[in-house]
Amino acid sequence: MSTLVTVDWLVLAPALAPVLGVVLVLVGDAVSPARRGGRWALPVAAVVLVAGAVLALRGSLLDPATPLRTLCLPAPDGACLWTAGPRTSTLQAGVLLAAAAALAVHHDARPRLRDTTVTATLLLAATTGGVAVAAARDLGTWLVALELATVPAVALVVLRGTRAAAHGGLSLLVTSLASFALLVLGAGLWLTATGDAAFSPESVAAAWADPERRAVLVLAVTALVSGVGFKLSLVPFHAWTPQAYATTDLGTTLFLAAASKLSAAAALLVVVEALVGSAGSVVVVLLGLPAAASLLLGTVVALRQDDAVRLLAWSTIAQAGWVVVPLTALSSDGLRASAGYVLTYAAATAVAFGVLARTGARSLAATRGLLRRDPLAGGALALALLVLAGLPPGVVGLVVKVLAVAAPVAEGVWPVAAAAVVAVVLGIAVYLRWVAVLVARPGEGDEPAHEGSRARSTTVVVVLGTAVLLVTSALPHALLGGLG
């Protein structure tokens, strides 16, 4: 057992901030239970998360060659258990902000949440896992952090207390356990194949060169991709997604759709980064098959949905495919494109769920004419959908889609690129179908406006999310610059 030589608390701050939040919330609740109906817990947690995001963004501006590192082992190994380059830092900030957005939506929930401290604690715990997994570079931390990011989310789904929610939570829990089993199996195989407890390209290259160890490594990658694929909602590990989304409340759905997906993508990036440069076409097939299947199935089924949340759930599945598409290139450009895509997707989907929370609409028909009835909500939703479709004025959606397809095209992975092109065409139909409803004339029976005045914090989420989309649409380099 070796001891760590460095512990830099400032570098660890993005992960420590939510931990601090948990401590604050629990202590506060113990000292003064039910103070002001417990409504103080959510703002405190949100403030802590935003502070953590600001600290994480500090790392986004660094040179990719000199990432923030800490928890390093003594020489001769010298591996650092925490390595956060600009890409990782930006993903961490995304996770923290998405969690803060989920808290804001929870804050406006009607009827009011009774157990705010529990909700805040669970959310902060899951966020801690999500932030940590992005920077983890060894199997143990990675595995624990990934589970920490998942299990509290299951509890959040169940917390709603309805029968349907329990059903959804059970589905989530069972598949979560299956995925955990796969991840543990994969981690063990990885250790067997590489003889290294860290994700390092050098040991992967050595293992790949040896035919016998290569077979084990391929199985390890299969198990790891399947395990992460469950959290990322890749086909065929997607079945829980529409059910969980539809049965829980919007705050939790937003967390699952944005923060959880960011953590899962960050975890997958850690694995793929180690494979870049040495792995061959087998890994491309292992990544490309689920990606293409997600793209096609998610888009095609989303085309038939009339329930807004279910449409977004299936759209999440399709977008998860988009996140994996650039990874099939197994190049550093692909990693960057993937991170950019998942961040853009998270911002757009957070805005969409925020608008649903603000208006209370659950079906497409209920949003008819929203652009006229409530220009702020309608405009934000239309922009978010156009970003997801990749159409101007949602330029950032177009940019990340182009980058996502450019990486496999550059490496000659044509089947995946072809599936992506088909998905673009079908995706335009999916999202424009909803945009057309938004811009239509309001029907006779529609109310003029919804409880916009009371959902203040949700409105802040919608406005800030839309601002992020607008700024990155006008200056796509702002986003790409934060990825190294």
Added chain:
Amino acid sequence: MNPWLLVVVPAVAAGLGVAVRRDDRIAQVLAVLGAGATLLLALVAWIGQSGTVIGFGPALPVGELQVPLGVTSDPTRLAVATVVALVATAVQLYSTWYLRTDDRYGQFAATVSLFSAAMLLVVVSSDLVLTIVGWELMGWCSYLLIGHWSRRPSARRAALKAFLVTRVADIGFVLGLVGLAAGARSTDLGTVLEAWDRPTQCIDTAVAGGSVLGDALTACAAPDARLRAVLLALVVVGVLGKSAQVPFQDWLADAMEGPTPASALIHAATMVAAGTVVLTGLHPLLEDSPSARWFLGVAVSVTMLLAALLAFAQSDLKRMLAWSTVSQVSVMLAAVAVAGPGVDPDAGLLHLWSHAIFKSLLFLAIGWAAVAAGGTAATALRGSGAATPVLRAAFLVGFLSLAGVPLVVGGVSKEHVLSSAWDGAVAADGPGVLVLVALVLTSAVTAAYSTRGYLVLTAHVRRRPEAGRVPPTVPGLLWVLVVLTVFGGLVVLTGSFAVHRVSLLWLLLTVLVVGVGVAVALRGGFDRDPAEVLARRLVPHADRGLGVDALYRRLVARPVLRLARVVAFVDTEVVDAYVRGTAVAARAAGWAGQRAHRRERPSAGVGLVLGAVVVLGLVGVLAWS
């Protein structure tokens, strides 16, 4: 003087004319002033200018193609421009009386101005693009003028027919000129002629410089003679369409639905004669291409005889003049067709010059007579030309000129065409003999129908015809044209047209041919219509133009419509089916996917997960091994 002025002045008059079309008085003054100013400019330039003046245009570099958009004036072009402006002025003056009660006079006058601007552009153009612009503009203006009385269905149909038939032929015209310009990498007429004419001159220079003929041939890259012949034939197709030659001849007789001044303009100086101007410009290429000249020669030989026969048998005298135009334009084009290497085709332009004068005289005179008599049919017009001395003189001089009697303007030019054809027949590398035979026969028939026209119009009738009340401008105009018709032949002395002297022998021969025609026409005596006597059974067929209209519909319109229906069917039912099929397939896939996910239970999810892992693992291991 800058040649652009000749185009700009009438074009500006047209633009302003549209602006002031509501007020007839201002429109009249503007139209007449515009035409008069153009005439004055052309006349001054013709008299005062010697040599060639180039008007530079806004040169456009279009990729590899040079488009200088220049214009040129030389004595020949100025002579033609003068007669065009003269006819335009006469038509504008005449219209102020003829269309005085028309509620759309302003539009008519503006269109006439634009029409003459387009024709003048073709005359002075030394750039193929400008030629096409003027050519297409004339097609459009002719549509507007023929369909001027658009409340009448027959006028609308005639306008549409003229437009469609000439458009179809214009496909060839544009293709031919584009091909010529592409080969020369420039649209400048001089460059085009040089590029396609290169070998002879180039070889001559090389041989003169002392090299062996074989070396000279290889050194001078010859333009593809076959390609050149095809391109020229395409241009000729366009010319045949615009000039109403076989097989496009049928639109011109129907175009008589337009107001008489418009007919005078179209027939005398502009549209139908434009082809002669263009082909004369391209003659340096045409003279080296016997196949293209054969094509043109055969078409015009058939046309001139057919049109002359049809003219003889028309029961409507205005339509008789229309068919005579077709025949006379063939005579102009014949002069171009027979002119081989080294022979100038200016006899054709000379005939254009004289035809413009006497045909405008005849049209304007018959327009007046028809207004007085209330119709243009031969029975209605019978004897109406005897109403006043000016009409009698106009018809006498006009028909004498049409018949080609020596010394009047039409006779002078026709003798030059005949002598050119004789030169061509002697040279024997083109359609000279064929054209010469057709010309001689046509001259006889022309003399016959001219005699018929004069006999019918000035026949003695029991009730003395009324000439109606006209302002003094109309008889004045006719007197001017009568004088020009008698003395216009003197233009050969100015040297503007490159024609050689005509011998006395030709004069006698012409008199003989014309005499035969007149004698045939007079077989029934002075009091009977020669068409009744000689061609009673031909008249109904001739009035229908031998049923060519039905032939157009059967051979062109119906197949095109059928093809369009097939294409539309393929588009909507076959091509679109695939497009609709993708939408149906996507929706069906979505339905199937949703159905598969309806039973969302934990066990189903776990089963899916494990199954997928097994599959992925198998894929991985199989692919690896």
